[in-house]
Amino acid sequence: MTFLIFLTMPLNTSKNFKTSPKLPKPSVILYFPTPFPYHRPWKGVPLALLAISRILDKERYTVKIYAPFLQNNSIKEIIKYTKQNKVVCLGVSAMTGFQIYDGLKISKQFKKVFSKIPIIWGGWHPSILPIQTVKNKFIDIVVRGQGDKTFPRLVHALEKKQNLKSINGLTYKYKNKIITTPDSTPVKLDDMPPLPYHLINIDKCLWGTEYGVKTLPYISSYGCPHRCGFCVEEVVNKRHWTALSAQNIFKEWKTLIKKYKVDSIAVYDSNFFVNEKRVSDLCKLLVKYKLNIKWGNANGRVRQLSQFKPETWKLMKKTGCAMILTGAESGNQKALDLISKDMNAEEIITFTKLCHKYKIKILYSFLVGLPWSKNSSENKIFVADEYKSTLSLIDKLLKISTTNRYTYYVFLPYPGAPMFHRAVSFGYIAPKTLVGWSNYLMSPEDAFQSVLRQKWITPKQATMTAMLTQYIFGLMDLDSINMLSQRINSKIGKFIFKFTYKITLIIVKLRWKYKYFDLPLDYWLFTQVHKYARLI
Template structure:
């Protein structure tokens, strides 16, 4: 038996379908006996895993995790399983171990790391555990040899979603994952592609998956959505693709097929790509149910965007602010502020730029984060000239210092002056109060009125310092912050 474990990453009321685990389950279906344990639904996942270990012959426990709270949950569970059942092999996969494979293998309770796309690597690892092949022949695998030394095999070429079977939704209580959101009463999630062809220097996606994006065929995407609608009653969907609109011809075909489903949905796009789309295509996107698009605007400084290798311009962001307003789609613009080359200048210019976006399209949702690099391929330091030395173990990543770094609460960036960081934080609370997010469906109307009233004078006069009254109000109201729930 194979156990697929999805450690707890969020509150049960916010949980969504564990797509990474479902993708692995799809290739095991009909071939291996397996069980899925989701820590977002199971309050005692370790007990559940131990119960299967004691009642069945378990070959492997596969753990999928993202950085942050889920990594901590993965660490604690894996450590306990190793302590109580030391003979069980444990493999980690997902975003965190793909970026930090050596740090992950430094943990005594991790035997293998699957880097990047894991479906075929998992199947070959199972064969190797049964003596049918050697570990050094498995692409995308890192492991400890008989002497405890780390071995890292070559990368595995990525395949598109169409190369693998559908997720076995019947193996999970799907209804429990279709939660209310701004987009509908029963919101599903879906990944219609994998990877990203761009090379943003602060991002870890290409470090984990390389610089390719493989897209699912529009027909398959719509067939899966139809299944979620007819079988489970989904009325909305969030697409987790890094670039949902990579090609206009693909987008038009998909929109035409999606239109009869009457779904409201959210996705991510790029301003450089979508600024070139025709008005006809934009109207079709809106007509197919698109309610909100997330854009990584990143900076209000063209020089900073060039430093990031982002491949976009500030003018393209402004174009999409105008076009989304024209077509009635809410844009969600994310900024990573405080570029290491000149954080003070980047901060000043970006805050001015955000105000410009708000003048063009007041409905724009603004997400402000500190510039937080991740290691890139061939480098342990991202693009910050060795100013950050990342932790060597999951346990160190779990400390408050590095959890704050991961969650962008306080990166303690050596290039960032305290007053600059404070300006970013204060601006974030002022702009977030002046235009409270529409995505918190639990917040009463009066709470938004209070925040708007308290912050109006500060925003108008550009007085961001010491927003004590807003900090107090947010503690009392506890309005949802999109960037926290998107991690």
């Protein structure tokens, strides 16, 4: 699952939303918190905020978007702007983790100065836990789920000081009570205006990837119809998948390439490949009009993609499909069945061979530490077998292709996901407040100081998991290393980086060959570079 929504973000052209001929309306301020601690550089397109801005932008509201990578001092500029202009509200988008910490920091400072201006939160985490979120004293309203239409309606009501009860998809405070309105209905993406990329400085948002020098984030659908037991899609999007047509995706890509001179598109759909015909039609348009572009990061399922026609695979390769993201999850069949993945481990091998045939890189996501039994001894045996089965599977996949990337995470239970209640019954204790979720990470920033919440996996195993995804698999991925090297401007710096990498890679390959992950001094040194060199 792709975790980006403030609420969800599609795009295309539409004739249903006309630009208002009236004078500019009041301002709306939106803030995109950084997803990582402040010592780590991060930039990207705040797709979620663009999604909730497009209607307001057409209506001539002044939408101001702030983020740590867009301004040097976001809160200072937000306060300065608000003092000089009529501002309807401050909106914050947040996923679980550090975005909560950064979002609350901004909300607190804003509320101190402008106590009467409502602060609205949306995104994956507030949609999962709206009541707990709105209980925070620095938050007034939560927009649940897809906010493309809900947020503009809310802005209209706040501007006119109208009652909010008629707006679906809200949870808010009113006279010491918490009011929850009915869920909003799914948005028809082909009826929506295109995302207003012009509201941000695109040059500050682009970055290099394995398949492009200037890669632009994009989304063409949201939701996923499948039933993975660890996923909260069922809560946020009710397992409903809605998507732009191939024709509108093509129009958007053509416009974005021409306007911003990008050479690649990173697709952030929760499941891009739900409809094979849509994928095929898009590829045919790319071929017909000779649109030269690389595209990757597109998320899909192993079984479904393996059933695509050879013609579709050929089209995908011909039109620049460079990388597919997929949740393999585990090499243990019992684990796959427990999370209702609806596939078997052999299908992962078949899929890998298929991608190797068409020279398309795979970004695999695995997890470990599922709550198997209330009996601690049985759990210990199961988790050990999870590791053994998954590492054995990855060995087989590496023999097929050495160009793929593997990520490995400790399973974290999210409220609303089917596996959450099972985890709680096994002793998992979920945070009781919004603040408590701010350090909730699948892969810790510092594996040697991480907080372990699951009782069925040991701290040593959790550290090993982080070591595998960040260090072992990271350094074995030559594409990623080349990409990091490009970020170093100094010739001496490049030489030191490459020399150190070659030495470290020898250690990494030996660790992997013998499956020896004890005494991780080399990994500790890597984490210090990870923290202070600001390359990753």
